[in-house]
Amino acid sequence: MTPLAVHLFLCYNCLHNFEIKFFIIVQHKTFFMKLSNNRFCLNCGLPVYGRADKKYCDDHCRNDFHNNRAVHNSRLTRLTHKKLRRNYEILSGVMQAGVSEIPKDELLVYGFQIKSVTESELREDGTMIYGIYDIHYFEKPNRLIEVYRKSDVPSYW
Ligand SMILES: [Zn+2]
Numbered sequence: 001m002t003p004l005a006v007h008l009f010l011c012y013n014c015l016h017n018f019e020i021k022f023f024i025i026v027q028h029k030t031f032f033m034k035l036s037n038n039r040f041c042l043n044c045g046l047p048v049y050g051r052a053d054k055k056y057c058d059d060h061c062r063n064d065f066h067n068n069r070a071v072h073n074s075r076l077t078r079l080t081h082k083k084l085r086r087n088y089e090i091l092s093g094v095m096q097a098g099v100s101e102i103p104k105d106e107l108l109v110y111g112f113q114i115k116s117v118t119e120s121e122l123r124e125d126g127t128m129i130y131g132i133y134d135i136h137y138f139e140k141p142n143r144l145i146e147v148y149r150k151s152d153v154p155s156y157w
Contacts, residue, residue: 043068083116084132091135094147104143 039048043061048054056062090110094102108114119131129138137147 080116083113084118087112087116088132088135091132091137091147095135095149100148101140101144101146104139104145107145 039054040046041048041057041061042055043065044057046057048057056065090107090112093110094107117130117132121129121131123129127138129136131137131150134150135147136150137145139145
């Protein structure tokens, strides 16, 4: 109830108390204003009443909305992260085996995803260098992939 509604309005003629009538008018104006806002909860779609910048019915809807968005975003990135992790594991395995060159087809058999890299760079000699975190690789003309740590750039460069 608004503070205005507790005021007493007395008719000087009949001494009738208008407090209740005034309260109804205030409520009616508020109700009309709420209906004309045309705002709906971003979570459940029900009409939103109250402050002009209010976006959700209540705290429950606000939390629900943000949680759902976080879940959606993590679904989008999870698959990419999974591919990058797998690629990194494969290249790490190659390096741990003490090998610096591996046939491209062998990488593909292990499940290597060519398009999933964290960086790429075109060298002046036309060689495309790909990187997955700190491991870099490039393809040689004979379909061999040379793998090296970013810190250990091949000596002939
Ligand atoms: Zn809602």
